[in-house]
Amino acid sequence: MNSIITRAGLAVFALIFLVFFTVNSVYAAVPNINLPSEEVTLTIQYPSHECYYYIWLSDVPPGYHVSNGRYIGWCVDEHHYIYNGRTYRARMYSSYDPANPHPDEDWDMVNYILNNNEQGTWEDVQDAIWFFVDGGKYPNSTAARAMVDDALANGEGFVPGPGQTLAVILYIDGSTQIPIIEVTVPIENVVPQYPLGTVIGLVALMAAFGVFGYKRKILRL
Numbered sequence: 001m002n003s004i005i006t007r008a009g010l011a012v013f014a015l016i017f018l019v020f021f022t023v024n025s026v027y028a029a030v031p032n033i034n035l036p037s038e039e040v041t042l043t044i045q046y047p048s049h050e051c052y053y054y055i056w057l058s059d060v061p062p063g064y065h066v067s068n069g070r071y072i073g074w075c076v077d078e079h080h081y082i083y084n085g086r087t088y089r090a091r092m093y094s095s096y097d098p099a100n101p102h103p104d105e106d107w108d109m110v111n112y113i114l115n116n117n118e119q120g121t122w123e124d125v126q127d128a129i130w131f132f133v134d135g136g137k138y139p140n141s142t143a144a145r146a147m148v149d150d151a152l153a154n155g156e157g158f159v160p161g162p163g164q165t166l167a168v169i170l171y172i173d174g175s176t177q178i179p180i181i182e183v184t185v186p187i188e189n190v191v192p193q194y195p196l197g198t199v200i201g202l203v204a205l206m207a208a209f210g211v212f213g214y215k216r217k218i219l220r221l
Contacts, residue, residue, distance in 0.1 A: 030159060031166050031185045034065045035092040042170055044073075044179070046084040052126045053084075055170065055181050066092065066168070071181035074126060076102065076110070076133045076169070082177035090170040095180065096159070101171045102178050106132035112155030114165045114182060119143050160185050 038061070045054040055073035060066055082088070093100045095107040104110075109132040117125045120143030127139035128147035139145050160166050167180045 030096040031094060033094050033166060033168070033183065033185065034063075035094065035168065036061055036064050036066070037091075039089040039091050040066075040170075041087055042090050042172075042179075043087050044082055044084050045070075048073075048122070051122050053179070055179055057181075065186050066181075066183055071183070073179045073181050074114075074129055074167075075177060076104075076129060076180055077178040078130060078134050080175060080177040082172075082179065088172045088176065090172045093169045093171060095167040095169055100169055102133075102169055104133045107167065108158045109151040109155040110180075111160050111165070111167050112151045112158040113147055114167055115158075115160055116150060116154075117147055120147065162187050 039059075040057055041059040043056040043058075045056060046052075048054050051072045052075045053073045055071045056069070057066065057071060058068050060068050093102075095111060100107075110129055113125065113128050113132075117128070120141070124139070124141050124144035124147060127141065127144040128151070131137060131139060131144075131148050132151070139148060162185050164185050165182045166185050168183045170179050170181065172178070
């Protein structure tokens, strides 16, 4: 009898482990980024010494993973124009969001490049980004080609983790250039804001206490 109860207890704890980590890992399969659903204001500052252009955000409500201020910006749309110093209204989308209005199968490659570009200039980074999301023209510089080749070899399915960089799209309209900004993935990707796995795990833990309480009761008989 004791061995049966012991095995039952171990099975419950195994269930806790599997449910807790499996469900939470599903929640973290894409970056858990909290972006405003309403439009925000952006202003382009061009040129920049470290990126394609700086993007200044304003009118961002509190409580999100982005805020008012200056961001590193890149271009993912050579076919349209955006004016330096002009103010625009835009909606923000994670590059992993299925509702992203600028879909591309290579957003994982772009995010990989944003997190793996230690060598080369900002021009090389921009050329590597354009290779994947804007026509596929192979870059001229050695450093940009190395970034492209590295992404092709290692970037398939890449998802930035906590503390890494995520490409966030700023969509203005169908006739204005589409910029992206670099946003740091928040720690909530480790423990999601609504951790269903944690809740289920706690329920299973309570069940485990019930099993062992029942075991102690039997042993007293």
